[in-house]
Amino acid sequence: MTFPSRDDLIDFVYEEARMIDDGRFDEWLDLWTEDGYYWMPLDYKQEDPHLVTSLLYEDEFLRKLRVERLKGERTFSQKPKSRCHHVLSRPFVDEMDRDNGLFVTHTPLHYVETRLDEQFMLAANARHELVLVDDELKIRLKRVDLLNSDAAFGNIQLFV
Amino acid sequence: MGRYSGNRSAVEALIRPTQVHRDVYIDDEVFDLEMKHLFANTWVFVGHDSQVPNKGDYFATEIGRQPVLMARHSNGEVYVMHNRCPHKGTKIVIDREGNTGKFFRCPYHAWSFKTDGCLLAIPLKKGYKDTGLEESEAAKGLAPVGAVKNYRGFIFARLNAEGPGFEEFFGDSLSSIDNMVDRSPEGRLEVAGPPLRYMHQCNWKMLVENQTDTCHPMVAHESSAGTAVKLWESLEKPEGTKKPMAMEVIAPFMSPYEFFEEMGIRTWPNGHGHTGVHHSIHSDYSAIPGYFEQMVEAHGEERAKEILGENRHNTVYFPNIMIKGPIQQLRIFIPLAANKTLVESYIYRLVGAPDMLLQRTAMYNRLINAPTSVVGHDDLEMYERAQEGLHSDGLEWVNVQRLYVEGEDMDETAVENGTTERQMRNQFHAWKKYMTMTMETAQ
Known part of the structure; x- marks a missing residue:
């Protein structure tokens, strides 16, 4: 792969969502750079992930912990398991910075999660900052801004 | 009299030395009594004074089920009052926090109140001339809670006017707040x-x-x-x-x-x-x-x-x-x-x-x-x-x-x-x- 095309970037974002919906979490872990972060701010237009609370700010260790936990025998909040479902709007390609190898997409999406008789929906915007590692696209930062990030939620157990 | 309402001995019987009855968790009537008695007799946390750093800042929350707001008044003190217009009951603020300037103004009929809750003005006030309004509870402004204490930045309130004092209620337990602040x-x-x-x-x-x-x-x-x-x-x-x-x-x-x-x-x-x-x-x-x-x-x-x-x-x-x-x-x-x-x-x-x-x-x-x-x-x-x-x-x-x-x-x-x-x-x-x-x- 030389440089990704717009379609490559868009396909990547769709494929990531499909992996989550299919429960292919080990494959999903491989989509990230070693120093990548999965960030879900708590506040509308939050800029700082460190000195105020976020819903998520997960490095490689914490992403792996989440995936390993989902496999556990004593993961009580996942007995029975949750399922989730993404509907993505076509991602906008916001940046194609070939000089610095940085590619940025913006994706409005709806996310549905279900377990037992409960089901809830979240609306969100996802920003993917993608880089090339050994000619493969990897996620350096995925930022998910929930439309109602300041609302009171019950458990959100999978990955938006 | 319900099963628990007006039935003090039934409420007391819910607690035994080593057991508690499930109704303390699941019974709606017990819950209503908690809101009426427990959350009115105790000192309940409202907020931290750094949430209202400037004059006119307010923060809206609940004590039990009671909507209240805390506000920084022009004298620098934090006041806690019921979030309810004394006129028709409209909540004075509906957002969680903000700055109201020098006074609160009800969005329904523009009755206005100082940031300590006192009535400031009513539009077309002549309509109340000789009606005895000044004798009514509406003329007193936003109803204050029973008592307020700012302990090292932590604002607590007791809804009831009578009840245990702040120091009496918390005693030596305040050492945990002290340690947090002393850090x-x-x-x-x-x-x-x-x-x-x-x-x-x-x-x-x-x-x-x-x-x-x-x-x-x-x-x-x-x-x-x-x-x-x-x-x-x-x-x-x-x-x-x-x-x-x-x-x-x-x-x-x-x-x-x-x-x-x-x-x-x-x-x-x-x-x-x-x-x-x-x-x-x-x-x-x-x-x-x-x-x-x-x-x-x-x-x-x-x-x-x-x-x-x-x-x-x-x-x-x-x-x-x-x-x-x-x-x-x-x-x-x-x-x-x-x-x-x-x-x-x-x-x-x-x-x-x-x-x-x-x-x-x-x-x-x-x-x-x-x-x-x-x-x-x-x-x-x-x-x-x-x-x-x-x-x-x-x-x-x-x-x-x-x-x-x-x-x-x-x-x-x-x-x-x-x-x-x-x-x-x-x-x-x-x-x-x-x-x-x-x-x-x-x-």
Whole structure:
């Protein structure tokens, strides 16, 4: 792969969502750079992930912990398991910075999660900052801004 | 008279020395009585004064089910009043916080009130001439709560005009707030960002009890903390590798029973108490460069060591908050219904201390107490299973007997084995006291 095309970037974002919906979490872990972060701010237009609370700010260790936990025998909040479902709007390609190898997409999406008789929906915007590692696209930062990030939620157990 | 309303002895009979009746968690009438009596007789946390730093700033919340607002008045003091126009009942503010300028103005008919609640003006006032309005309660402005206390920045209020005094109610338990504030080289805290907001389909008391339940972490949190420990070991890092901050935060949840037994529990009168008398899950965090030196400069070495040597785990302030002094966190368990509780988790900056401390606190908050937290998920699962399970008619009583000693006196401060359920019994002792304090005695 030389440089990704717009379609490559868009396909990547769709494929990531499909992996989550299919429960292919080990494959999903491989989509990230070693120093990548999965960030879900708590506040509308939050800029700082460190000195105020976020819903998520997960490095490689914490992403792996989440995936390993989902496999556990004593993961009580996942007995029975949750399922989730993404509907993505076509991602906008916001940046194609070939000089610095940085590619940025913006994706409005709806996310549905279900377990037992409960089901809830979240609306969100996802920003993917993608880089090339050994000619493969990897996620350096995925930022998910929930439309109602300041609302009171019950458990959100999978990955938006 | 219902089963419990107007029936003081029925309410008292819900609490036994080592058992509590399930109706304290699931009965709507008991919940209504809690709102009417328990949350009106006790000192309930409203907010932190750094949430309203400037004149005209306000913050809206609830005491029990009562909508209230706290505001910074022109004299610099914080006032707490009912969020309800004395005219037609409209809530004066509907957003959670903001600045109202010099006065509140009701959006319905433009009655206006000073930021201490006093009536300022009514449009077309001549319409009230000779009607005796000045004698009515409407003319008094926004109704104040019964009493307000600003304790080192923490604002508490009692809804009832009569009741226990602030010092009488909290007594020595205030030492936990003192320790949290003393950890700032400047002796001051500031709220850091909005709180996490986590909805629980369970009774509020389950959350309060869980704060000093030291026999659940290694069981309910095996899936998160246990997996974290295994994952870290599987990475086979060279010996002496510094653990990441997330591991420091989450791994101690898997400590063995002995660790929790030895940490100790202290109970104070009126339902307050804390885990972590001798050590806690917060004891072994890495030192943050420069912080100790700042504390020595501010307090002297001996006092600095004394402050930082205190590592209390969870301090429950009855009825419905918990604070963590060593990491400057406060959680409030807001009762919405017998089976519905909103949990808000706040963090505070130690003014003058290194940012790294706040960074660790923010990490703790999101890793442990967020609706997206792998630790919180299992806690909520337990509470909601209990809320459903309590409807079983197989048994009617919940057991709180661990390390019970016959004749134990909750009006005495005590330090005991860290796995005792004495603090839960202490809470129910206080529950009975403040539930029935303003109930009529049976005829």
